[in-house]
Amino acid sequence: MKKFAFSKIGQKLTSSIIRELLKDVNVPGMISFGGGVPDPKTFPRYKLSEVAKDVLENEFAFSLQYGPTEGDDVLKEAYINFLKRNDNIEGLTKDNLLITVGSQSALYLLSTILLDSESKYFVSKPVYLGAASAFSMNSMNHIDLPLSEDGIDTDLLEEKLLELDKKGEISKVRFIYVIPNFHNPAGVTLNLERRKKIIELAEKYDLLIIEDDPYGDLRYEGEGFPSLFKMAGKNRVLLLRTFSKVLSPGMRLGFVIGHEILIRKLVMAKQAVDLCSPSLTQRIAGRFLEKYDLKELLKPTIEIYRKKKDLMLEELERNFADMEGVHWTRPQGGLFIWLTLPEGYDTMEMMASGKKNGVLFIPGSAFSIGGGCDNSMRLSFCLPSEENIIEGVKRLKKTVVEYGKEKGLL
Structure with missing residues (x-):
């Protein structure tokens, strides 16, 4: 052997x-x-099948062909409108979006462009295992933040950042990773006070926030909070979204929304990983969003x-x-x-x-x-x-x- x-x-x-x-x-x-x-x-299989039939018959030159690494412009425009209508996120252009093969692909790409063996990063404990597996491939220097019913412990985050700053190691911190809504695996939601605190600390130490939000559209009771991206903008927050929980996981579609410089670097990494996300499912999803109100x-x-x-x-x-x-x-x-x-x-x-x-x-x-x-x-x-x-x-x-x-x- x-x-x-x-x-x-x-x-x-x-x-x-x-x-x-x-x-x-x-x-x-x-x-x-x-x-x-x-x-x-x-x-929504019947609605999707109608859209898919039309896309295959009338847009086959795009949907059955290789597509751009950045993603289908039709889907990007439709998703920009979706974010504006449902999340009050405005001012985005196609250069602020990358379409990935689900959000797990986005986490892998982020690990690739942001982490090396010396890098440090903040995660919750417990942490989403998909993020843990992606990040730990390149760096094991994670800093755990315990969870309560109101989200990660922002007092401990402040304390740890102060320690790192005093030791001259703040430059090694690459990001703070959070799942603000209905955390996986814990189910808890980051309250408004802690959202503001994370942004305040990220501003103070010039850190990136990775906001992973697969579940935000699945609220069953209570009032929601604005996203960290909405509160702090693309210079401070990179937002991850997906269709896996709200449309179909089999379509394998995720979205990265952020500063065009970060998006461009992610595009370069994606070119080496999988070239492009599937043109067929992207175009079906784009036309679906144009035709139907997903919410x-x-x-x-x-x-x-x-x-x-x-x-x-x-x-x-x-x-x-x-x-x-x-x-x-x-x-x-x-x-x-x-x-x-x-x-x-x-x-x-x-x-x-x-x-x-x-x-x-x-x-x-x-x-x-x-x-x-x-x-x-x-x-x-x-x-x-x-x-x-x-x-x-x-x-x-x-x-x-x-x-x-x-x-x-x-």
Whole structure:
């Protein structure tokens, strides 16, 4: 057997636990609270099929051909109008947008152009594992910021920045990465006071904010806050958006919105990675946005997810209220609930028992770059049926109790 010589990055690569778990989803009788996989009933398939037919028949010269690395101008113009109408973001041009193969591609490109082995960056703890895997390929010098119901700890952010400044290392800090709305995996939302504080600190130390917002359009209750991009502008914030949760993940379309200098550098990196995003899905999405009001079409989706979210919260209360030290977040939107068990529980170890009992979840340690969150797990309520949410939480309780007794924790 030939021994292959891998690069340092190649040696660090590991398989995504979510990708691996998805292999078990199709096991008969299995209930998955694992991946943030949208409910297929929410896909506007008939409207998309009509648009796709027209694009294929009448715009085949573009849609079936290679496209520009920057992205389809039709989709860019339509998305600029979407942001203006729904997020009050004005003044953008096509040079401020890059269309990527989902937002994961954007995170990889950002890691490529911003991070080297000496770079430092701020992330939440827990952190979105897609960002963790992309950033850690180039730098392990992450600085964790604990989460509360109001988002990342901005007091600690201020303290850490002051320490770095005093040590003369502030120039090594490349960015502050935040998911402000319905955080993945925690489900919490960054409040207005903390949004202002992050911007204030970024201005003081001349830092870039990466605002990753896949879930902002999936609000089920309460009032939203303006985006950091809206508040601070393209000189300070790079905004990531995606169609994966609100239109179709299979279209693989993400958006990077920011300063034209940053966008241009990302374009250069993308040329080396995948040349261009798919022309076909871009043009279909562009014509779809021109023809339909996506926010209006999302209303039935929001109703579906609201019911599922409320049901899972009710079932968690019903099954776990009697267990001391168990708590969970109560999101106002998005796709995830973060469940934390007492100290001593290891949800990675619990996975095998969960599979045996017919329930899947993502262990908390997957959402940490340097370790931790061992007694927590991410639960996704968007894909399972209401019946499976009820049964799945019962199976989860059984798994927790069995593990607790086995380890002498109960």
